[in-house]
């Protein structure tokens with residue numbers, strides 16, 4: 228139950244999710260089911276892969292982003308076919324629906340699949356079917372964001388972008404943007420400048436993970452040399468007040484992932500999240516789940532954890548919801564619909580609250 232009598236408001240608040248890796252929604256149970264179906268032997272030299280329960284126990288002990296990424300890349304090896312990717316996406320959307328998600332912008336890592344022999348077309352076709360079904364069956368709009376991986380080379384990243392552009396996937400609406408994720412210990416953000424400049428010149432939306440474990444300079448480089456329109460994580464932005472001011476003035480959306488930052492030891496506890504600092508500095512941010520199957524909670528759990536720690540007011544949550552819509556990469560018409568959903572939700576909640584007693 229959240230603070231401030233806002234639990235019911237948060238549960239049904241129409242939400243936008245901007246930072247969700249679809250491969251990070253693969254639960255240990257689903258992983259074992261897929262391994263069986265696809266006749267894949269799970270890693271025998273790691274006792275964590277003995278059962279879904281042992282895997283979950285291991286997930287609770289992540290020591291860093293790189294420690295997590297090792298399991299994240301290993302686990303996704305059970306995804307082979309178009310229906311595997313469609314089911315993965317649909318399972319996420321069904322869970323997200325229960326958490327009040329109405330619009331989701333979803334990352335995927337094509338290179339992590341093509342490197343093990345699964346074609347780009349298979350991955351995209353499956354995810355696209357999942358997105359189409361989410362719209363039709365659940366009323367959730369979505370945008371697929373293709374990620375390049377810092378764990379791979381810059382020339383790999385160039386190929387990912389080239390393949391997606393040649394397939395016409397940005398112009399036909401299959402893909403809605405370019406992202407960058409993976410270890411922050413490999414290279415520097417500026418190494419990927421050419422890839423992101425190509426995307427900018429082709430009018431492709433751009434975002435990058437920065438300031439998750441890395442310093443605020445990674446955030447300024449992402450904004451400057453990679454021309455990103457959003458920052459994923461951006462937790463360490465609070466360490467640079469001048470940069471924080473710039474991000475606020477330019478209304479750049481920072482896609483925070485609180486439970487992820489705790490699980491991967493970027494922070495020890497929720498009180499270290501820069502939520503209050505961002506609100507005071509007028510930084511626009513959204514709250515997201517990142518890799519919910521690994522970090523113990525989907526988007527609503529992240530919202531509630533933030534509320535339990537920071538006790539935000541109704542007005543502050545309304546601002547968060549509005550900024551999340553404003554920073555989304557959907558059509559202007561969809562933004563109007565989303566704003567209307569949030570407005571109606573707020574009005575209904577406000578009118579259901581008891582009036583303060585008259586003196």
Ligand SMILES: Nc1ncnc2[nH]cnc12
Pocket residue numbers: 248251292299408409410436439487517518
């Ligand atoms: N939290 C995270 N940071 C960087 N890369 C990721 N890929 C999936 N989750 C990630």
Ligand SMILES: [Zn+2]
Pocket residue numbers: 246247248408436459517
């Ligand atoms: Zn992420």
